[in-house]
Amino acid sequence: MKLKNDDSKVVGVLTGGGDCPGLNPAIRAVVLKARSMGWKVYGFHDGWAGVVDRDFEELTEISVADILHEGGTMLGTSRTDPRKDDKAYSSVVTMFSELSIDALIAIGGDDTLSVASRLASEGLPVVGVPKTMDNDLQATDFCIGFDSAVNRVTQSIDNLRTTARSHHRVMVVEVMGRDAGWVAVVAGMAAGADYIVIPEVAVSIDEIVESLERERAKEDRHRIVVISEGANVAGINEVSEQVDDRDQFGHISLASRDLGHTLAQAIEKATGMETRVAVLGHTQRGGAPTAFDRVLGSRLGVRAVEMVRRRKWGHMPALDGRIITEVPISDAVASNRKVDLELFEIARALF
Numbered sequence: 001m002k003l004k005n006d007d008s009k010v011v012g013v014l015t016g017g018g019d020c021p022g023l024n025p026a027i028r029a030v031v032l033k034a035r036s037m038g039w040k041v042y043g044f045h046d047g048w049a050g051v052v053d054r055d056f057e058e059l060t061e062i063s064v065a066d067i068l069h070e071g072g073t074m075l076g077t078s079r080t081d082p083r084k085d086d087k088a089y090s091s092v093v094t095m096f097s098e099l100s101i102d103a104l105i106a107i108g109g110d111d112t113l114s115v116a117s118r119l120a121s122e123g124l125p126v127v128g129v130p131k132t133m134d135n136d137l138q139a140t141d142f143c144i145g146f147d148s149a150v151n152r153v154t155q156s157i158d159n160l161r162t163t164a165r166s167h168h169r170v171m172v173v174e175v176m177g178r179d180a181g182w183v184a185v186v187a188g189m190a191a192g193a194d195y196i197v198i199p200e201v202a203v204s205i206d207e208i209v210e211s212l213e214r215e216r217a218k219e220d221r222h223r224i225v226v227i228s229e230g231a232n233v234a235g236i237n238e239v240s241e242q243v244d245d246r247d248q249f250g251h252i253s254l255a256s257r258d259l260g261h262t263l264a265q266a267i268e269k270a271t272g273m274e275t276r277v278a279v280l281g282h283t284q285r286g287g288a289p290t291a292f293d294r295v296l297g298s299r300l301g302v303r304a305v306e307m308v309r310r311r312k313w314g315h316m317p318a319l320d321g322r323i324i325t326e327v328p329i330s331d332a333v334a335s336n337r338k339v340d341l342e343l344f345e346i347a348r349a350l351f
C-alpha cells in the first residue's frame with residue numbers, strides 16, 4: 001500500500017516551447033511520483049497558453065499509462081509568452097490561488113523557463129525541468145530531447161552517406177540549432193562528417209571549399225557537410241534580422257533562411273562537385289525517445305516533485321555528470337550554452 005502524505009498537494013505541470021522526445025517520460029514521472037504521495041496533478045495544455053486560459057485536465061496513473069515510449073508531449077505545447085501581455089501575465093499569477101494549485105512544474109527550454117524564473121522571483125511556487133533538443137541551457141550537461149535528436153540525425157546522415165557515396169556527391173545536411181551547434185557537432189562526429197559548420201565558429205566559404213578540395217585527393221569522392229541552421233558562412237550570407245516571421249519570444253524563423261541550399265549551391269559552384277542538400281527539419285524532433293531520454297526525463301520528473309515537496313522554488317533538477325543536482329532556473333537561462341570548443345577541435349581534427 002502506498003503511504004499518503006498528510007501534506008496533500010495539488011501540483012500543475014506544463015510543457016512549453018518546441019516539443020521533443022522525452023517530454024512524455026517526464027510528465028509520466030511527475031504524475032506517478034506525485035500520485036504516490038497522494039497528490040493531485042493538473043496538466044495544463046499547450047504551455048503557458050493553458051495556464052492563461054485555465055485549459056487543463058486532471059492527470060492520473062491511467063492518463064500516463066502508455067506514454068513512456070511516445071515522442072512529443074501528451075499535453076501539447078506552444079511558444080506563448082505571457083510576459084508579452086499584462087493581462088495574460090496577471091492571469092498566470094492569479095491561477096495559483098484561483099485553482100488552489102500549490103506548485104507548478106514547467107518543463108521547457110530557455111523561453112519557458114525564463115517565464116518560470118520570473119514567476120519564482122515574484123514569490124510564486126514554481127519548479128523547472130530542462131528540455132531542449134538544442135541542448136543550450138546552462139547549468140546542466142544534458143537537456144531532455146538532445147540525445148534523441150542526435151541519434152535521429154546520426155541515422156539520417158548514415159542514410160544520406162550511402163546515396164552520396166553511390167553518386168560521388170557532396171551532401172549538405174542542415175540541422176536545427178539556432179544559437180548553439182550541439183546537434184551538428186555531436187551527430188556530425190558520430191556520423192563522420194567531412195565538415196561541420198556551427199554558429200560558434202566563424203568560417204568562410206573559401207575555407208570549407210579548401211577543406212573539401214584537399215579531401216578530394218582521396219579515392220573516396222563523396223563528402224558530408226553538416227551545418228546548423230543558425231550558422232553564418234562568410235561569403236554566402238549573414239542572418240537577416242529583417243525577416244518578419246517571429247514567434248512570441250522574438251525568434252526569427254530560421255527555416256526561411258534556406259542556409260543549406262545556399263551553401264550547397266556555393267560548394268557546387270566553387271568545386272564543380274555535384275552537391276545535394278537535405279534539410280532534416282522537424283524529423284529531428286519527431287518519433288520515440290531514446291532510452292537515455294526516457295531515463296533522463298524520468299529522473300528529472302521524479303526529482304522535480306521531490307523539490308516541490310521541499311519547496312525548492314525557482315530551481316530545476318539538472319544533470320551533472322551522472323548525478324542529478326538542483327540549480328537556480330535563473331542560472332540555466334542566463335545565457336545560451338555554447339558548444340564546448342575543445343569538443344569542436346576534436347571533431348575538426350577528424351575532418
Ligand code: F6P
Nearest residue numbers: 018019132133134176177178254
Ligand atoms: O526547439 C528549438 C528548435 O528546435 C530550434 O532549433 C529551431 O530553430 C526551432 O525549434 C524551430 O521550431 P518551430 O519550427 O517548431 O518553431
